[in-house]
Amino acid sequence: MLRAAHLPRAQPAALNFLLVSKRWQQTPASPGSGTTASTKSTPGSHTTQYATNNPASAFKTQTAASRPSFNAPIDRTSNSYKTTTSPTSTYVPPSSQRTNPSSGNKSGGGAGTLVKAIVYGVALGVTGTLAYAEYENDSFRRQLESTIPYSATILGGIDQVIDPVLGRQKSITKGITDKVPDLAYVKEKLPGKDQVKKLGEQVKDATNHVVEKFPDKNALKKVGEQAKDAVNKVTGTLTDQSKAKGLVHQTTDQVKDAVNTVREALPDTKGLKKNLDHVKEQIQDAAHTVKETVKEAVPALPKGRSGDSSGKLTDPVFIEEAGEVAVPPPIPQDKYKKLEEELSQLFAPLSTQIDEALSAAREHISHMKTLIDNPHISTSDHETWKKAEHLQEQAKTSYEKATDKLREWKDKLIEYSTATNGQIHPEEKKLDEKYQELHKQYTTSTFVKNFRTYIDEATKSFQKEIETMFPSLAGKNPTQLTHEDLQALLVHAHRRVVKLQNDMARMRINESDSIKAGVESARSEIDRLVEERVQTRVAKTTEQLTEELKSYEKNLRQQFDEQLKYEIVLQHQALTQYLADVLSRQYQEWAREYEKQLENESMKINLNLQNQLRSTLDRLHAIEQAIEANYDSQQRGRQAQQLWIQAQNILNQIVHGTTTENDLDVISKIVPNEKFVHILLNELKADDSPVTNEEMLRERFAHVNKLCRRVALIDDEHNSLWNYFLSYLQSLLIVRQRDDIILTDDAIDLNRLSTFTILNYVQSYLDHNQWYNALRLMQLLSGEPRNVAQSWIADTRNYLAKKQTSELLEAYSNSIGLGTLPRTA
């Protein structure tokens, strides 16, 4: 089909191809028919080219296939071949051109495909292993997780996806590694109960300290009352209006101060926090150290392997020998010392600085106090104000320095406290007190610094008021004031005083109310705070206590577990021992029993076998005998067969041919043991009579017959030749009765026998193969016919005797043969 691809005329489509083919084919002479023959005559190599190059045109060839089939048988000349080879040769370049890039592509593609194949293979392998590990979830997965670093994470991720889908839980037992962790060892390494107790006590102390620092309610109440008294005092001494504001401010200051004192009377939050932090840190450190020791003590769990040999106890399930006692790591002494030195170094300058700051602040305050107390102070007294300011500035700077130094100190202290596991530096308390005082003084100084501004403001407002109310009076000097002015002023002042009194009263009331409210709120606030703090403290302490209790309990439990495990191990040992004993005993018993059974069974089997053997032997013997008998009988049968055959042979020979001595000898060879046969054979052998057979006898009889007829008239007496002639004549004249009716009626009339009749009878007897009758009858001949037939008679007699013996032999062989036949009922 494909050979027809390059048919020019046949292709309807594939224009390029057609054009090319047409162009190339126009040169040779025969276009169509020659090329059509190419279907049959082109060699196969071209087809492969066309197959690679023209797959598209393959199906088109089917349309053209019919045409070349018609034309193909017509031309099969070399010419057509040549014409086809030329286009085929010219097709090579474009095909080669086409194949070259494809081959190039193929080579490039080959490498690319190789890479692809490798990538696919690797990806397949990885996915396969992951899938199997995920599916199996057992030893293979664990192996994988232990050997390959990130496989656990990958598998865990896959687990998260797959477990909900498949509904399998990450059972706790599967998380346990093969090797049971060395718990006793761990327990021994844990900080003992004493240590834990110590830590607990430390915690307790810290909490108590905190709680002690916590002021009780009475103190708070006292403070509150103090605040109230201060307020009352303030309101009581409130008379002077110029002082009023200041006093008001003062009172407010005092209130604030009282609040501050209250707040400070409360446990310093910072300090408290610090202490709590200390305590927390202590506990944390203790726990941390414990954890570290525990981590060091416990062997790396993920890498555990089962089957590692254990030490003291042979039971691999349970604990191993105890390790050494774990102690919290000793405090680095040198660091502690260093820190302590540093702190002590820092302490001195810091304390001096704080003292400085404190003194500065106090100075300022005292100055301000004098200013405040002095009613005649005026704003114009700049020196004092400046001094005040200066003092204030000093105080501020010193305070800031102090605070900075204090921060440093605080940091160092924290470090120190961490290093010393919470031991507080002895000078810390002092510094704390000092700092508190400083802080107090500083606040008052900052407050007091504003005194001047208040005063200025107050005067300004007063002036403004005067100007607004009495503008006319404002410009005048105090000496110029008229009576009316003074009266107006007095009225104003009176009014003002009344107003102020009213205001004061109102304010008093308001203030009392507000103070009460403030106090109440402060108290409530305090109460709430106290409650809160109490609660928090209580909660924390309870928490801590519970934690401590829990840890204690855990420790106890662990100890108990350890004890239990130990006991269990002992029991296990005992049990195993006992089991071993029992098992061994049981085994011995059973072994004995089974041996007995085995013996019995074996004896039985032995007997059985012997019986079987005997029976089989008997059977075998019987079979052998049977076979021998069979063999004998077969032998006899064979002998009989052969005898029979031979007898038949002999008979045949006697009847038809001649017997030889060989035949008789053969028989004697066949049956050397048979007496009867021997007798017969002897009889046969002894027979000297000439060999005759039936045919001969018959012939002779014919002859004899003729002769007897010829000499029928001649009897024993002296006969002449004339009688001979006469008898001859007679024989010519008498015709034999040729029918078999003679013998049908058996009765032969013996009285009416004559030669001719006898001869007829004998002839018919012989025709019917009744030799014995024939012989008998022949013997009734008399006279010359008798003489003539004498030898014949004798021969026949002999022959018949022989035949009889051979027949006897045959019969005997038959009898033997019959005897050997299988007896069928």
Added chain:
Amino acid sequence: MTTPTRPLASEEIYGEKWNRCVTDTIVKTASGLALGIVFSAVLFRRRPWPVFLGTGIGLGMGYGNCQNEFRSPYVPGQVSKLATLRGHLSPKPSSN
């Protein structure tokens, strides 16, 4: 006369006898004839009567011989089966 070596069957005796008889007769007749001729030629001056006489004598002698032969149960000079079978007759060689 050649004597057959093998013993003759009884039926063959008859044939044999006839052979002998005929041959004998012929011989005798021929010899008689010859003698007759001779005698006629010699003694009796070629008278036919000695020929005929001689022939006749010859014939007669042959006939007589034949007859005698036929009468005897054996062929002279032959051993017959019968004789041997009967046993009381020893085979005697014939000189004829």
